[in-house]
Amino acid sequence: MRTHVITGGTDGMGKGLALKFLARGDRVFALASGQAKGAALLAEAARLGAADRAVFVRADLATVAGMRKALAEVTDQTDVVDGLVFGAQRFASKRIETVDGLEFTFALFYLSRYVLGHGLLPALERADAPVVMNLAGPGGLPGTIYWDDLQLTSGYQGRRAAMQGSRCVDLLGAAFPLRHPDARTRYVLYNPGFVRTGMADPLPPAFKLLTKTLGLVAAQSVDRAIGPIAALIDSPPAEPLSAFMRAKRLPLEGDDFAPDRALRLDSLTARLLDGL
Template sequence: MRTYVITGGTDGIGKGLGLHFLSRGDRVIAVASNPAKGRAFMAEAERLGAAGRARFLRADLSTVAGMRSAVAEVEADLDVLDGLVFATQRFQARREETADGLEYTFALSYLSRFVIGHELTGLLDRAAAPVVLNLAGPGGLPGRIHWDDPQLRRGYSGKTAAMQASRCNDLLGVGFPRSHPGTKIRYVLYNPLFVKTGMADPLPQPMRAVTKTLALLLAQRVERAVVPMAALMDDPPAEPVSAFRRGKPLPLTGKDFDPEAADRLHRLTLEILNG
């Protein structure tokens, strides 16, 4: 039996992966903020006969305190962690700040992955073949990091924030083994492309209606989309970090995977956390 922690584990792809692992006999801790969705996840686990192997851990991963509280609870509950999945994200059409004064998308979709991933390294390294699966956007839509304004106080748009978070996560993956030389952990960046989830719900109209219509025609079902992700966690690449677009390997080349930029982002992130 393997043990997995999944942020965003009560909805969409995160939930799909959690139920996939539970159905085959593994243990899952689903980290999310919505108690109603947490109860629904636990009810589905019970229907699978897996209630004793499932846990809903409520945490606000948009705040540093919430991130570290989740880490502390996982560390108190587990001796070893086989896999860590980052699936938490939420589109924000309007700019919002968290309790820490950080732009919401930056905090939730990138910073939580930085904090939780680095702080759970000890538990992961106790596993035989530990894997981090970061559901980000390698090989997807373009975007850039706004080095002079990472909190996007100027010129905010939901798309700009989402694409910046994706580029940050690309560099987070590249930088992870540089921060943990000698680690056994394999870091996998994965772009699932179009999947039928509730991600369109926060979009403004008419974008929401258009996206949902396209999803009906083109998107993969969650149950199908999670299969190659689970396979990568079962048998990860030999390289310390790798990237995939719907199961297709991507070269770690170009500015999106620049090691020097990864080091720069790591320093900037530590400044934000220590500021």
Template structure:
């Protein structure tokens, strides 16, 4: 029985994966912000006779403090974590800053994934074949990272924020995989293809219309689960892998530049130190 942690596990791809893993006998820890959806997950597990393998942790992963609380709780409750699946994401047409002073998309889509991956590395080291599965958009051909404005204070656009978040996660995977023997978990970046999910967010009129069009041509969410399970059950041997709709992506792609990854890692560590000293 694997212990699988799924962020954003009460909707979309995360929900479909969590339910499938629970149904096949895994222990599933869902981390999400909505207690009502969390209760539905636990109630369904109870009806299926799987209550002892279902855990819900309510958390706003847009906050650094909440990520740290989740890490501490998981470390306390579980001897080992086999799989960490990072699905949590929330689109915003208008810029929003968290109560900790960080732009929300950067905080949730990138910084949370950074914190959870590194924060759970020790407990994942205790698993037999640990894997971090980052559901993002590896190698997307979008404009470069705004290094001087990661919080997009100037000219915020929801799509720019989302695509930049994908680029940041590419570099996160590079940095994590460079940990050598200190981190045993394989890091996998995966874009499963356009998927008919709830696409959580707050949209302006034009974006809402575009999202509706995307949903009409997207694949059912159930189609995304088998490829993810395949990787979970037989992780690649390489420290870092990237897949786009099942096709491996070369790590020679510019999106995986090691110098840029080191630059981002340095910026992120300094940001976290500054937040810690200010609290």
């Protein structure tokens, strides 16, 4: 039996992966903030005969306390993690500041992945073929990292925050093998493309309607999108870091994966967390 930890594991692709793994006999820790969706996942797990293998961890992954709480709950219940899947993400059309004084998208999309990825590394290293699967945006729309204003205190736009988050996550992946050169854990950055999930729900009404309408025509279903993701989790690439746009392998080139930029962001993040 393999053990998987999935952020955003009660909705969208995270839920799809959770149910897929549970159905085949694996154990799943689903991390999310919504009690109702957590209960719904556990009910579906019970119908699959997997009630004893499904664990819902309720945590606000937009707060540092919530990140650390989730990390502690997982490590208290398992010594081994075979796969860590990052799927938690939510679009914020208006700037939201968390209790830590951080911009919401930066905290949820990037910082939670930093804290949990490094924090769960000891448990990952005890697995036979450990992998971090980071569902993000490599190879997608371009974005800028605002080094002098990572919290986007001026000129906030939801798209700008989301694209900065994607580039930060690319650099998080690039920094991982530099931080842990002897680790056996493989790090995969994966862009699933357009998938029919609830990601459009927080958008303004007109954009929400347009996105959902386009989704009916152009987007993949969750079931179809998770197939290649699950395959990569089961058989990780040999390289310490890899990036994919759907099935297409991406070259680890340019600013998005530059080691100096990756280490710069890693250092900034470590100092930020030291103060929280």
